[in-house]
Amino acid sequence: MVHKMPSGTDELIADLADAIGAGRVTAGGAAREIYGRDSSIIEGGHSGPVCFPESTRQIAECVRVAVAHGRDFVPRGAGTGLSGGAVPCNDPVVISTTRMNRILEVDVERRIAWVEPGVINLDLSRHLAGTGLHFAPDPSSQQACTIGGNLANNSGGPHCLAYGVTSEHVAAIEVVLSDASTVLLGAEVGDAVGYDLRGAFVGGEGTLGIAARIAVRLTPDPPVVRTLLLDFQSLVDAAETVTGIIAAGIVPAALEMMDRNTVEAVENFVEAGYPRDAEAVLIVELDGLEEGVTHEIKIVKRVGNENGVGTVRVAADDVERELIWKGRRNAFGAIAHIKPGYYLHDTVVPRTRLAEVVAKVNEAVERHDLIVANVFHAGDGNLHPLMAFDPREPGVMERVYAASEEIVRIAIEAGGVLSGEHGIGLEKRGFMPLLYSPDDLSAQRALRDAFDPVGHANPLKMFPTGSSCGDVMHLAEVPEGVWV
Template structure:
């Protein structure tokens, strides 16, 4: 297996090229003036910025085919964008070029309850599919915290998770078919209504490829029966170690909660100020635990969990008594990031993974890093999965603080690797973490990944500068940090 060098797209945007694009989508669905483009200079990862040369808003797969072909003919790179909620620069137009915004492709094309699937366009906002299913007894299971804004196309790019990942799985477990425009400009389909077939799982491979395999135009997803009943609990702890022990004990008892989320004192304080839920401000950490299933089962599970938490030192375990109380608790959890605004003008949500048994160790390490760099860190995370989201608070107007945040992030993620984990659980590599790839993977690993990508994206024009450190774009050179190569999860 040998790596081929990827061609470097050059970004010369000619007036003819712009006219070509305008002919495809019409002038009203094309942005090219400086002030309009500024909106698209970054996504949820605010540290790196890069203005695209032009943004187009296609409405059909055929328009995307034509856009991609025009880009290839003019040697211009292109990048898809959903809602721009990526926290890792997944939508950043590295080196410029054409941004293909999919926000106008937001139709739910079919809902087939008998065969348990829905067909949606890539720009459908995640929660809108579940809303469209209201009253049917079904929902779309992957529920990232940003589900009120993020799109299903974007969820495919990063293989999004969410609080209910623990029981229901991530996006790849729910996508059964993808229609997409290849980076060569062909419209192809993987899988479909009857699922992913029994051959090479190319649909599964596509999910998580961060826009580097092509532009999604249509998606077949499973719809999941709503549970007959659920119980939602808040367990309150005076010690982080007790909290993580309780998590271990719940999982160890053979219970798979629908959600098992941990929030520390810092985030709980911000949430209480924002939502007045009645969180105890002196607790070191709380667990939000939800079980679902049959009515008789959830009561038994809730009782077992309550007992396990109390045995592990929980001060109190509160069971949500009403639907309103449950909704407010989930609102707190899902809008935790919004509440951070009360603590700090800017924040950086990190995304790391450690084996569940290493959660106490990584939390102690984060506290130590926080103190050493004088950067406040609060924690909210998918505890059942070992997927942590330390939130680093800072003021982006202070360059020196940004530097310390970057250092602290780097140390935390490096520690995740050392503990046998990964630098991302669900936000993706994007541009943010590309320099970690050489630490996570051996050179041989990266060559295989690059070779697989080249099957789909041979010219490298589609989403350059993302995910893999090997493909460059428009004069951009990624500085590859040299670390001892390491055998790791690939």
């Protein structure tokens, strides 16, 4: 069915075109089809006109026109989000930042880069090649996702274990608010005066405004990097090793775990040399200065041995190291080798309870007759249980939703939280009361309303609300033959 735009849309489109140029606005069926979704399994979003501003002023114009027409606006980067944060509800103006992809300034000495929000994560680090610096947040989608999107979701990635999530790497942000005004939050240098509005804005999922220019902090490249691959015959042993490494006072650059199903799927694609007969594989990356790294390798090996590790492989060179990481980064997609569809969860639990939680999650998913694969940031307890299924199978989605709810409850009961890095979006807004009391949520509401008192910035995201989002459910139908 072709969705019809609400009345007044023609005038809206005309005003947007007047404001930022007709070549930067599109409202055809194709655009609305594409911009009606992100990389989550949430279906049923409906975008209004889609804008491609090329400057802060043009972003502000888009916002001004949208709000003047009583419409909401939804900021969007590359659309790689997994929680439906960029899925438009009620035909809003979608503001895509993809044409704002310039790296404006790199200050090597002060280790700051000013970028536009549409700069692709990996492009920044590539641009920095030769300076000895890089941008630390490295979500698995870093080839495609934008820095604006990273900021909106406070994204993580394997290396945020040692280097911290996006917020720690954002010094200042130029923000367009829902009244179309522009404000600079944070500061390049010094302790910013007053409330940390920069910190409050990061992770706001586009509900607080739109980042138009971002000053990111750059991290020096470590002189020595070693990547280890450990395999185990039991998931519990692998989890105990994780706990043991942290307890030994080591914070590795990254500490990732993959279970048997994941390894099986990934090996089909990359042939990274992960041992296929292992129940669990750990990737441990150690970096820093020579002596420290050598010392830490010894400790990791010792802790592994104490927990029945099979083999410990240290990547011999950059090519082998890159292959190991390529496997890890592509783990989700590779699940298609098991089943055509998947639904990925993102929860965090205390890292000392990993083994117990993973066992419970696996039991719950399998009880619903679904295949489960686990690939996750073990070092900080950030689980990514993934249910593989064939969406064409009748009734499968009901089982997926039921299992999802159990996964979330298991995590919360273990003292965990709803999301570690993918955010709440539409996907988990219904679960917020599991973690937060009404008073907790009121405090969050107070923060949101301070930024967007009129409520036009990406509404209906993050909070449980009675209002519907068109025909979007908190977890809606999966399209037939879904590949994502």
